[in-house]
Amino acid sequence: MSGRPESLFPLFSRLETLDGVGPKTAQVLAQSGVETPRDVLFGLPYAVIDRRRRDTIQGVDLPSTLTVEVTVGIHRPPRNKGGAYRVHVEDSQAEFQLVFFHARGDYLQKVLPQGARRVISGKLELFDGIAQMVHPDHMLPPADAKDIPEFEPVYHLTQGLTQKTAFKAARSAVALSPELTEWIDPAQVAKENWPDWLSAIQAAHNPQGADDVASFSPAHERLAYDELFAHQLTLALARQRERRVKGIASAGTGKLQSRVLSNLPYKPTNAQQRAIQEIAGDMASDTRMNRLLQGDVGSGKTLVAFMALLVAVEAGGQGVMMAPTEILAQQHLEGLRPLAEEAGVVLEILTGRDKGADRRAKLLALQRGDIHILVGTHAVFQSDVAFQELRLAIVDEQHRFGVRQRMELSEKGRGADVLVMTATPIPRSLALTQYGDMDVSVLDEKPPGRKPVKTAVVSTERIQEVVSHLQKAIAEGRQCYWVCPLVDESEVSDLTAAEERFKRLRAILGDGVVGLVHGQMPPADKDAAMKAFQQGQTKVLVATTVIEVGVNVPNASIMVIERAEIFGLAQLHQLRGRVGRGEADSTCLLMYQPPLGEGGRKRLEVLRETEDGFKISETDLQMRGAGDLIGTAQSGLPKFRIADLERQAGLMAVAQSDARALLGVDAKLETQRGKAARVLLWLMKQDQAIRLISVG
Numbered sequence: 001m002s003g004r005p006e007s008l009f010p011l012f013s014r015l016e017t018l019d020g021v022g023p024k025t026a027q028v029l030a031q032s033g034v035e036t037p038r039d040v041l042f043g044l045p046y047a048v049i050d051r052r053r054r055d056t057i058q059g060v061d062l063p064s065t066l067t068v069e070v071t072v073g074i075h076r077p078p079r080n081k082g083g084a085y086r087v088h089v090e091d092s093q094a095e096f097q098l099v100f101f102h103a104r105g106d107y108l109q110k111v112l113p114q115g116a117r118r119v120i121s122g123k124l125e126l127f128d129g130i131a132q133m134v135h136p137d138h139m140l141p142p143a144d145a146k147d148i149p150e151f152e153p154v155y156h157l158t159q160g161l162t163q164k165t166a167f168k169a170a171r172s173a174v175a176l177s178p179e180l181t182e183w184i185d186p187a188q189v190a191k192e193n194w195p196d197w198l199s200a201i202q203a204a205h206n207p208q209g210a211d212d213v214a215s216f217s218p219a220h221e222r223l224a225y226d227e228l229f230a231h232q233l234t235l236a237l238a239r240q241r242e243r244r245v246k247g248i249a250s251a252g253t254g255k256l257q258s259r260v261l262s263n264l265p266y267k268p269t270n271a272q273q274r275a276i277q278e279i280a281g282d283m284a285s286d287t288r289m290n291r292l293l294q295g296d297v298g299s300g301k302t303l304v305a306f307m308a309l310l311v312a313v314e315a316g317g318q319g320v321m322m323a324p325t326e327i328l329a330q331q332h333l334e335g336l337r338p339l340a341e342e343a344g345v346v347l348e349i350l351t352g353r354d355k356g357a358d359r360r361a362k363l364l365a366l367q368r369g370d371i372h373i374l375v376g377t378h379a380v381f382q383s384d385v386a387f388q389e390l391r392l393a394i395v396d397e398q399h400r401f402g403v404r405q406r407m408e409l410s411e412k413g414r415g416a417d418v419l420v421m422t423a424t425p426i427p428r429s430l431a432l433t434q435y436g437d438m439d440v441s442v443l444d445e446k447p448p449g450r451k452p453v454k455t456a457v458v459s460t461e462r463i464q465e466v467v468s469h470l471q472k473a474i475a476e477g478r479q480c481y482w483v484c485p486l487v488d489e490s491e492v493s494d495l496t497a498a499e500e501r502f503k504r505l506r507a508i509l510g511d512g513v514v515g516l517v518h519g520q521m522p523p524a525d526k527d528a529a530m531k532a533f534q535q536g537q538t539k540v541l542v543a544t545t546v547i548e549v550g551v552n553v554p555n556a557s558i559m560v561i562e563r564a565e566i567f568g569l570a571q572l573h574q575l576r577g578r579v580g581r582g583e584a585d586s587t588c589l590l591m592y593q594p595p596l597g598e599g600g601r602k603r604l605e606v607l608r609e610t611e612d613g614f615k616i617s618e619t620d621l622q623m624r625g626a627g628d629l630i631g632t633a634q635s636g637l638p639k640f641r642i643a644d645l646e647r648q649a650g651l652m653a654v655a656q657s658d659a660r661a662l663l664g665v666d667a668k669l670e671t672q673r674g675k676a677a678r679v680l681l682w683l684m685k686q687d688q689a690i691r692l693i694s695v696g
């Protein structure tokens with residue numbers, strides 16, 4: 001595919017080719033990312049103004065925007081400077097006034113000559129009992145009045161842009177739009193009764209009523225689908241390319257797995273078993289695995305990961321698991337090493353702290369194949385880390401891992417299978433958007449015997465009470481996390497909120513009872529603090545959100561979160577997931593600083609009502625929108641201009657299966673529909689996809 005199809009040239013030309021757009025307007029538009037007629041085209045109107053002609057203003061409820069034909073009466077210039085210039089007009093039954101400020105009289109005499117007929121459109125209001133229209137939107141001779149659309153589309157404006165300019169520009173962008181061959185599955189088009197692309201564009205910019213600008217209108221829905229389909233096509237192309245790279249077939253013997261399982265004090269849940277099988281199936285085939293393991297907090301992803309790593313070892317190779325923090329890497333080491341040892345598997349850790357001779361020794365062992373499984377932080381993917389035979393790479397708890405980073409990772413592995421595990425459940429539509437190139441396993445079941453966490457929302461004004469409860473709980477042998485927000489991230493203050501709280505709690509609860517862990521601490525101190533808490537030496541662990549993901553201390557049964565109202569829902573859910581892991585009843589106290597705003601209150605209530613991570617994330621999506629939820633910048637999550645992920649989640653799933661099906665029968669996009677789909681990719685500026693097909 002050599003270049004952009006000619007049919008799209010006009011849409012990718014300069015903005016100045018549009019009516020009413022000069023260099024200045026073009027500059028204004030460019031500032032908001034609108035650079036071509038194509039960009040103008042995809043800024044759909046969000047409302048309509050009813051400008052259907054009426055005979056009279058008589059009987060209309062004011063204020064109201066209306067359009068009526070009048071005879072122009074007398075002009076009344078302002079009596080003093082800065083006053084209003086008034087023009088009396090009369091329709092078939094009633095009189096009203098047109099009002100202008102800072103207007104030039106000679107100009108008004110010209111456009112509104114006394115005695116002439118004019119079609120006037122604008123917002124009519126009552127002032128002091130007199131019906132007035134201030135600065136009408138339109139004042140045209142009846143012969144020209146057909147230029148006023150019956151339903152005028154309303155566009156989002158950036159500063160320096162008027163509705164009139166936006167309307168004109170959009171109308172001429174529509175005029176530049178070509179007819180394009182259909183790229184959507186014809187069955188889908190027929191089922192939804194969607195218009196073809198050009199008709200959809202025309203209809204969206206020419207609404208015939210309020211329904212036509214709604215996201216459920218056939219035109220909007222079709223154009224939204226185009227966006228989603230283009231995105232899914234990109235992901236499907238990436239997936240296809242990944243799969244074309246010959247993978248390594250890793251067939252496990254089951255020997256190590258069964259040895260480990262027989263040593264476990266519990267049985268895997270059905271969901272875990274299913275996921276383990278799905279992964280083993282992928283690994284056994286010689287297409288490379290690219291799978292996502294999604295599961296709520298505490299659903300037991302680690303065991304699934306370990307079983308997958310054992311398959312790699314059983315097949316005679318190595319596996320690596322990367323965690324986002326040292327604490328987690330350390331925890332994987334401690335949790336998994338005993339299991340590994342019993343099965344005769346060598347498991348090591350590599351983090352940024354490994355230096356010098358130690359590190360060299362580990363790297364050598366790795367290269368020789370003496371280490372079977374490596375856990376660690378980003379350090380495991382440094383350029384000088386070489387494996388003897390890497391068969392599986394796992395990325396744990398990386399909800400900020402974008403498509404591009406994943407591709408880089410799998411390039412490192414040369415054919416190695418890839419498993420990504422998400423810490424946070426995300427709604428299906430987002431999972432499809434962000435991980436649409438992957439296959440997905442879901443742990444939708446928690447290990448049995450988990451007790452619900454009692455969640456309470458309390459004001460910081462009651463902190464004394466909270467502390468005295470804490471004292472009692474400690475006396476009963478319970479342990480508690482106390483989470484403080486980073487109040488000011490930028491300020492390198494000596495005392496973070498956590499340090500301050502640590503000192504105060506220590507003063508009340510006594511020396512040696514309270515531990516502290518936060519991100520800026522030297523790694524060794526962090527470890528020591530975690531260890532002391534894990535082993536029950538300290539009873540209270542004051543922490544920043546470094547304990548957010550993955551940390552597992554079953555004896556901890558109380559979670560206090562200060563200023564819970566400033567945390568995100570997903571984060572709070574993660575934090576709460578740190579308790580409720582043991583025998584004891586667990587409590588989560590969400591402390592807020594009054595007054596609590598509407599949004600804050602709603603968020604905390606959701607948490608009180610449910611522990612279902614998927615439900616919580618759906619609410620989060622509704623309240624915050626997709627970009628915010630994942631953090632668009634880091635995630636590589638595309639910005640959709642028309643599609644609404646919150647409301648059109650279903651469409652995304654259809655788009656994915658349609659995209660995969662199309663590539664299934666037309667891998668190189670060479671059929672008529674395939675070629676049409678290429679045009680779509682150009683139209684949607686899917687550079688990445690375009691590169692993938694040009695190379696492939």
Ligand code: ADP
Nearest residue numbers: 266267268269297298299300301302303447552
């Ligand atoms: P997450 O999915 O949040 O990473 P973990 O893998 O840390 O969850 O597991 C949470 C806890 O549940 C661990 O203590 C683990 O040993 C335990 N666990 C995992 N699977 C099971 C199971 N099938 N039955 C009982 N406990 C389990």
Ligand code: MG
Nearest residue numbers: 301302397550
């Ligand atoms: Mg985990």
